[in-house]
Amino acid sequence: MADVQTGLRKPWILGDKSLTQVSQDICGILERKPTAMWWTAFLISLSVLAVGAAATIYQVATGIGTWGLNKTVGWAFDITNFVFWIGIGHAGTLISAILFLFRQRWRTSVNRAAEAMTIFAVICAALFPLIHMGRPWLFFWVFPYPNFRGPLWINFRSPLVWDFFAISTYFTISAVFWYIGLIPDLATIRDRAKPGIRRRIISFFSMGWDGSYRSWIRYEIVYLLLAGLATPLVVSVHTIVSWDFATAIIPGWHTTIFPPYFVAGAIFSGFAMVLTLMIIARKVMGLEDYFTLRHIDAMCKIIIVTGSIVGLAYLTEFFVAAYSSNPYEQFVFINRALGPFAWAYWTMVTCNVISPQLLWFKSVRSCIPMVFILTIVVNIGMWFERFVIVVTSLHRDYLPSSWADYSPTLIEILTLLGSFGLFFSAFLLFCRFLPVIAMAEVKGILSYGKSTGHTETSKELESSTKPGHAKAPVGERELEGASA
Amino acid sequence: MPVTVGAINTAAVSGIPAASEGENYTLVLYPKVGLGDGRHAYNSWLQELPDPVTKVTWDNYACLSVAAARELGVEQGDVLRIAAGGSDESSTLELPAYIQPGQHDKVVAVAMGYGQVSSARFVDAGPEWILRRPTVGDNGLVGKNAAPLLSLEGGGLRYIRPGVSVSKTGRKTELACTQTHHTITVPAELATADTLRRPIVQETTLAAFLKDPHSGQHHFHVFEGDLYPAEDHPYTGHRWMMAIDLTSCSGCSACVVACQVENNVPVVGRDEVLRRRDMQWMRIDRYYSGEGDEVDVIHQPMLCQHCENASCENVCPVLATVHTDEGLNAQVYNRCVGTRYCANNCAYKVRRFNWFNYLHEDEVENLVLNPDVSVRSRGIMEKCSFCVQRIQEAKIEAKRHGEPLADGAVKPACQQSCPMQAIVFGDANNPDSQIAKLIQSPRQFRVLEEINVRPSVHYLTLVRNRTEEEGSVHHG
Numbered sequence: 001m002a003d004v005q006t007g008l009r010k011p012w013i014l015g016d017k018s019l020t021q022v023s024q025d026i027c028g029i030l031e032r033k034p035t036a037m038w039w040t041a042f043l044i045s046l047s048v049l050a051v052g053a054a055a056t057i058y059q060v061a062t063g064i065g066t067w068g069l070n071k072t073v074g075w076a077f078d079i080t081n082f083v084f085w086i087g088i089g090h091a092g093t094l095i096s097a098i099l100f101l102f103r104q105r106w107r108t109s110v111n112r113a114a115e116a117m118t119i120f121a122v123i124c125a126a127l128f129p130l131i132h133m134g135r136p137w138l139f140f141w142v143f144p145y146p147n148f149r150g151p152l153w154i155n156f157r158s159p160l161v162w163d164f165f166a167i168s169t170y171f172t173i174s175a176v177f178w179y180i181g182l183i184p185d186l187a188t189i190r191d192r193a194k195p196g197i198r199r200r201i202i203s204f205f206s207m208g209w210d211g212s213y214r215s216w217i218r219y220e221i222v223y224l225l226l227a228g229l230a231t232p233l234v235v236s237v238h239t240i241v242s243w244d245f246a247t248a249i250i251p252g253w254h255t256t257i258f259p260p261y262f263v264a265g266a267i268f269s270g271f272a273m274v275l276t277l278m279i280i281a282r283k284v285m286g287l288e289d290y291f292t293l294r295h296i297d298a299m300c301k302i303i304i305v306t307g308s309i310v311g312l313a314y315l316t317e318f319f320v321a322a323y324s325s326n327p328y329e330q331f332v333f334i335n336r337a338l339g340p341f342a343w344a345y346w347t348m349v350t351c352n353v354i355s356p357q358l359l360w361f362k363s364v365r366s367c368i369p370m371v372f373i374l375t376i377v378v379n380i381g382m383w384f385e386r387f388v389i390v391v392t393s394l395h396r397d398y399l400p401s402s403w404a405d406y407s408p409t410l411i412e413i414l415t416l417l418g419s420f421g422l423f424f425s426a427f428l429l430f431c432r433f434l435p436v437i438a439m440a441e442v443k444g445i446l447s448y449g450k451s452t453g454h455t456e457t458s459k460e461l462e463s464s465t466k467p468g469h470a471k472a473p474v475g476e477r478e479l480e481g482a483s484a
Numbered sequence: 485m486p487v488t489v490g491a492i493n494t495a496a497v498s499g500i501p502a503a504s505e506g507e508n509y510t511l512v513l514y515p516k517v518g519l520g521d522g523r524h525a526y527n528s529w530l531q532e533l534p535d536p537v538t539k540v541t542w543d544n545y546a547c548l549s550v551a552a553a554r555e556l557g558v559e560q561g562d563v564l565r566i567a568a569g570g571s572d573e574s575s576t577l578e579l580p581a582y583i584q585p586g587q588h589d590k591v592v593a594v595a596m597g598y599g600q601v602s603s604a605r606f607v608d609a610g611p612e613w614i615l616r617r618p619t620v621g622d623n624g625l626v627g628k629n630a631a632p633l634l635s636l637e638g639g640g641l642r643y644i645r646p647g648v649s650v651s652k653t654g655r656k657t658e659l660a661c662t663q664t665h666h667t668i669t670v671p672a673e674l675a676t677a678d679t680l681r682r683p684i685v686q687e688t689t690l691a692a693f694l695k696d697p698h699s700g701q702h703h704f705h706v707f708e709g710d711l712y713p714a715e716d717h718p719y720t721g722h723r724w725m726m727a728i729d730l731t732s733c734s735g736c737s738a739c740v741v742a743c744q745v746e747n748n749v750p751v752v753g754r755d756e757v758l759r760r761r762d763m764q765w766m767r768i769d770r771y772y773s774g775e776g777d778e779v780d781v782i783h784q785p786m787l788c789q790h791c792e793n794a795s796c797e798n799v800c801p802v803l804a805t806v807h808t809d810e811g812l813n814a815q816v817y818n819r820c821v822g823t824r825y826c827a828n829n830c831a832y833k834v835r836r837f838n839w840f841n842y843l844h845e846d847e848v849e850n851l852v853l854n855p856d857v858s859v860r861s862r863g864i865m866e867k868c869s870f871c872v873q874r875i876q877e878a879k880i881e882a883k884r885h886g887e888p889l890a891d892g893a894v895k896p897a898c899q900q901s902c903p904m905q906a907i908v909f910g911d912a913n914n915p916d917s918q919i920a921k922l923i924q925s926p927r928q929f930r931v932l933e934e935i936n937v938r939p940s941v942h943y944l945t946l947v948r949n950r951t952e953e954e955g956s957v958h959h960g
């Protein structure tokens with residue numbers, strides 16, 4: 001059994017923590033005053049967000065013309081950013097749902113932060129289809145809502161409509177999943193909180209959680225069902241996003257390889273972003289015992305796998321173009337590699353295919369600064385991947401007369417920066433107000449209460465720790481009861 | 485307008501004096517298509533009309549042949565000083581270079597009609613926003629006036645001036661060009677043998693055509709069978725189609741202006757053209773085929789093709805672009821939310837997005853607008869409608885008289901204004917109509933037929949008046 005500490009199997013959580021210590025470590029962050037470092041990071045993020053918001057307001061007030069788009073390149077930064085952020089949002093569900101179903105218990109250290117990241121990334125992503133509209137105030141026309149316009153209805157054949165369904169479903173399920181996972185931890189914070197407004201708010205959101213066995217059994221079933229429901233979404237969302245391109249007739253977009261290629265790319269970039277955030281968080285918040293080198297190692301392996309899939313997809317695209325004997329398709333790919341946007345293409349290849357190969361080396365995987373740099377490199381590469389797909393396909397399409405160049409305006413660049421401001425502001429607030437590590441789940445994989453694997457008590461304890469993390473709050477309550 | 489050497493009437497140029505060494509260029513001044521000698525310089529439609537050959541708007545420039553540019557080490561946009569002898573201010577002219585394939589190597593050609601006082605009114609042309617660059621130059625006017633370089637000889641104006649020196653000033657400027665890739669071939673370094681020349685224009689020579697009227701035709705593998713069979717939505721009434729004869733088209737661009745006037749298409753100014761956001765619904769694609777200065781010119785009018793299988797229609801999330809039962813691809817302005825997906829997915833790139841609010845409330849200016857056509861606000865897509873307002877008007881008239889709609893009763897603005905009668909519009913369901921006969925022509929082809937969008941605009945093969953059977957005819 002995975003729960004048994006055999007000595008051969010190293011613990012995921014270091015420091016031989018007791019249950020109280022876990023609560024103390026995680027809740028302590030929220031109970032202390034924010035550090036100067038937090039304030040600095042938050043104020044920088046908020047300023048960037050404000051600048052981005054100003055650029056966006058100016059754009060909405062003046063027109064899409066404030067962006068560098070033209071009659072040939074109708075999408076560029078807007079849809080690139082949209083697909084980029086949606087991709088970032090993919091790791092959350094993968095970690096919380098698929099790794100949960102596969103019983104990958106190391107996920108407990110990262111799932112909370114990954115899910116939060118997912119939600120903020122999806123918010124950033126959803127912003128772009130909204131503001132990229134010529135008349136964003138009429139965005140609700142894309143929804144199939146009952147109206148008085150007679151037979152006027154949305155176009156169910158349009159991938160943009162499918163996008164709307166895919167993203168809203170994904171956001172809803174991710175948010176519910178995140179919230180359900182938070183309930184036991186909210187109860188722990190509630191129990192520790194001093195009476196007052198904070199306690200009342202947390203008390204409300206913890207929904208009267210009492211930590212009883214009955215609550216735990218029901219909770220486990222709900223969590224399992226939600227994980228099952230969320231699993232298809234990991235594949236569906238980015239598949240549908242890729243259809244925006246795959247169903248179009250533009251060479252370079254019209255490709256059946258896109259769904260798996262996009263899903264792999266999304267997981268690739270999502271894991272890189274989770275690692276970026278967690279490497280910062282473990283340092284700043286002193287969570288080195290919870291998010292260890294082993295976690296980093298496991299996540300790096302997923303990055304190698306998905307990065308290789310992405311690399312294979314790049315090669316396959318070229319093969320298919322050569323094999324298709326379609327002159328437009330062939331040209332698009334030669335143009336990508338050697339044309340005016342070759343710099344973007346080779347940035348993408350370097351960042352996504354070449355540099356992650358370093359992660360094959362154990363020494364690189366265990367060097368945190370290296371991993372940190374590589375995760376940022378991967379995300380730069382993944383942004384460029386979407387830019388290459390969107391812009392290089394459009395800028396030289398069928399008729400050479402309409403070929404055009406594209407370069408972003410300052411407004412566009414500030415809007416992209418603003419989305420990072422929004423993402424980091426939201427994430428930093430999350431770090432201040434909610435537990436970054438899923439305490440209840442982490443308590444389930446502690447070595448506390450588990451023998452080294454040979455005595456009778458081990459069996460006894462093992463049976464009492466079913467279900468996995470049910471043990472934790474009980475122990476918690478006992479301990480807290482004792483102290484009270 | 486610069487023309488190819490072969491087309492020059494040699495008798496007319498025999499009077500050019502031989503140039504001396506050093507000052508070895510001959511300046512040719514020519515009245516601009518559209519602006520003439522400058523009498524129309526106040527007209528923004530004509531200022532924004534792309535030159536039929538260079539495709540440049542809102543500026544004049546010094547045209548040099550490819551060989552001359554190479555010799556002088558000049559690149560497109562380098563500002564040149566053209567000095568016609570003497571230190572006199574009025575005998576020099578500083579203009580950006582435009583490299584014009586096919587021009588005589590010893591000629592520098594400059595358009596008349598620019599630098600007119602009447603063009604000072606365009607100082608505020610175009611949408612107002614923080615990164616806007618002005619439409620007028622440093623002199624506050626559009627382009628430079630080349631008239632001082634005319635000479636008066638024997639009581640007549642002389643448009644040709646030999647012994648002109650051309651030198652670089654070291655400055656560079658950008659020309660607002662509506663087409664930046666000029667050849668029908670893709671850049672050679674990005675091409676394989678099969679992808680070099682795109683099969684978008686059919687051409688043949690007269691000799692080959694007389695032998696076989698189908699000559700020059702491309703043969704595509706066209707996809708048969710359809711998810712949505714044509715029988716589902718038969719065209720039982722009218723079926724509007726257009727045919728454009730590439731042999732007749734001279735590229736004069738009268739159709740472009742006519743369309744702009746008829747359909748309330750805004751003028752956007754120099755900066756927006758530089759940003760490739762001109763709004764004209766119709767454009768004349770100009771392609772060179774051949775190498776260096778030995779080029780043929782192809783003019784291909786390009787407008788919404790009103791595809792039966794329109795790729796724009798199925799991607800619009802709000803059904804703002806839909807098909808009518810008469811074969812029109814209709815744009816519903818007030819339903820459009822402006823995702824631009826339709827424009828991206830258009831193989832012909834003929835859709836135009838309102839990047840800004842171009843038209844303002846102005847009692848006098850608004851008098852120019854056609855009351856039969858909606859003025860579009862910002863954030864929505866627009867494009868050629870086949871002059872649907874004219875179709876409706878003719879249908880109502882016919883109904884009022886109780887007569888069937890006669891062939892030729894509907895003439896879109898482009899057809900009406902074409903001096904070569906290269907454009908024919910009509911009801912293809914009427915077997916006696918001109919269009920029904922033209923689409924049966926052995927010269928008929930459609931652009932990008934192979935992607936099965938089934939355009940309603942047909943083209944007729946360009947037949948060059950040449951005796952050889954092959955000539956520059958390429959098979960794609």
